[in-house]
Amino acid sequence: MGIVTAITIREEIKADQEAVFNINEQAFGRKEEALLVDRLRDSTAFIPALSLVAIYENKLIGHILFTRISITAAGQREATALALAPLAVLPEYQKIGAGTLLVEKGLAKAARLGYNAVIVLGHAHYYPRFGFVPAEKWNITAPFEVPAAAFMGKELFPHALDHITGVVTYAPEFEIS
Template identity: 40%
Template sequence: MNDSILIRQETEKDFGQVEEVVRLAFGNMPESDHTEHILVERLRQSDAYIPELSLVAETGDKKIVGHVLLSKVTIVSGNGTHTVLSVAPLSVLPEFQRRGIGGMLLREAHQRAAALGYGGVLLLGHEDYYPRFGYKKASAFGIKFPFDAPDACCMAMELKANGLNGISGTVHYPDAFGLN
């Protein structure tokens, strides 16, 4: 599909390029508040950050054209608190979109997260894009998001069999998300 694209863990020297990729990826999206690049920086400074789950897509000539970040969030319910992951954000430079790079990033992030022992991942995203990767409405798992968004855009996915089994309640985002 994309033989010339390498998916690898982000390094500190990538931060400047990643910021530009994230800014440009969301630049023309009307539903964006255009602060996704600031979110990435705040998450890197937080306890929710998992360096192994901050990945870049790099071309053969070492240009970073995509980035994905999975960070820790919790689901709080009557039976306790459960740590899962959140995809935020998934970014691909506009001129490289619709080439499968976002999917490559997402699949690799899912594999690495499962290998690290995480059972589930959540996201707020386009209802027509993410289901092809296995995402379903979070409400089907009994998971609620703490903000007003269309049910079809609030999604969850199990990273391993029964990875979200018995986990329901409200998602609590770390302070880095600026929601609290």
């Protein structure tokens, strides 16, 4: 029975917003990701059921957000998927399994809600443990220059990305003003 068994995951509620801002600011050492979460909450890409928090000893210690994106190739229909961004854990609670729980519970919930795939721009050595592989496998690309190994996708159902190719379009709130 480790610390990870004492961590619970639940949907974010309005009263969590200040703590979620703090988690993102501390985890990234800057405000940009925290401000992004605030902007995304007001967007059409936001899915309240996929904004999750990790709690340990009655304290919010982590947050993960999945938002709607589209993948489009010229002459093809637009496919809907999810972006995983950001994932944040307070620095003093990192490396105890909170991030892993957030990702696992988030992916499972996304599948239960009927989403087919998730795209992440992240550490090439962290996300593969959850089944993420370079998105170039499906000819899916980022709308900006990024190392192929860091731009990854995961099918939530077998063959969900078969016949899906193109460029990811993120919510406009991702654009830094």
